[in-house]
Amino acid sequence: MNQRENVARWRPAPLLVASVAVHLGAAAALIARPRIWPWTVGALLANHLVLAAAGLWPRSQLLGTNWTRLPQRGGSVPDVAITIDDGPDPDITPQVLKLLERYGARASFFCIGELVLRYPDLAREIVRSGHGIENHSQRHRHNFSLLGPNAMNKEVSQAQESIFRVTGISPQFFRAPAGLRNPFLDPVLARLKLQLASWTRRGFDTVSADADAVFRRLANPLQAGDILLLHDGHAARTASGQAVILDVLPRLLDALTASGLKSVTLRSALP
Secondary structure, three states, X not given: OOHHHHHHOOOOOXXXXXXXXXXXXXXXXXXXXXXXXXXXXXXXXXXXXXXXHHHHOOOOOOOOOOEOEOOOEOOEOOEEEEEEEEEOOOOOHHHHHHHHHHHOOOEEEEEOHHHHHHOHHHHHHHHHOOOEEEEOOOOOOOOHHHOOXXXXXXXXXXXXXXXXXXXXXXXXXXXXXXXXOOOOHHHHHHHOOOEEEOOOEEOOOOOOOOHHHHHHHHHOOOOOOEXXXXXXXXXXXXXXXOEHHHHHHHHHHHHHHHOOOEEOOOHHHXX
């Protein structure tokens, strides 16, 4: 059975199974012994705090399968995945594509559905250049992790449709806005045959204008299997006004070359 089949068959994570058991046990306890309601309510609150914490931890595996590193193939992973979020951006993305082409590198672009519809030629250029185009929700809502199942399904499904309509490519990976989610996301991804992907390290290049600091966060140390996160959309600017990614990316690609590593798309790492 391959990875895509595993994703399509949703199985609740152990934490979710335990959560259901806690709720059922609390209901039974309230019926059998109403006087212990403070303890019952305390158990339910603790359970919800754990669920919230799991959703606020982007690299968590507690709510379902989540790629934080590339999977091993044949006992080793000689590659790194550079992932680029929040585009496409008409000013920055073309420059990013030129840099990647200069180094013969491939990346995965987690694109916002509305921006794909706004800049269709740019989205198609990402695909033509040999990169992966993946799902980063339709509108990149900052309250994504607070959405209910219907609203969350709409955000993910619409982005999937927008990207396919423009590029003819169905994304195979999803990344939540800011990496934040809740228990409703995993069954949505399973239905759409999407694999959740977070990262090994991120540069915080939407909030930090210090390109040196961003580079250090990503590259110290570089290891095979890393999934690295940068942004072409919402990019912070250096003192000279340049998007941080345009300063960091050449240095990162040089460091990969020096380490004997290459940047590949996430989908190329699927079994």
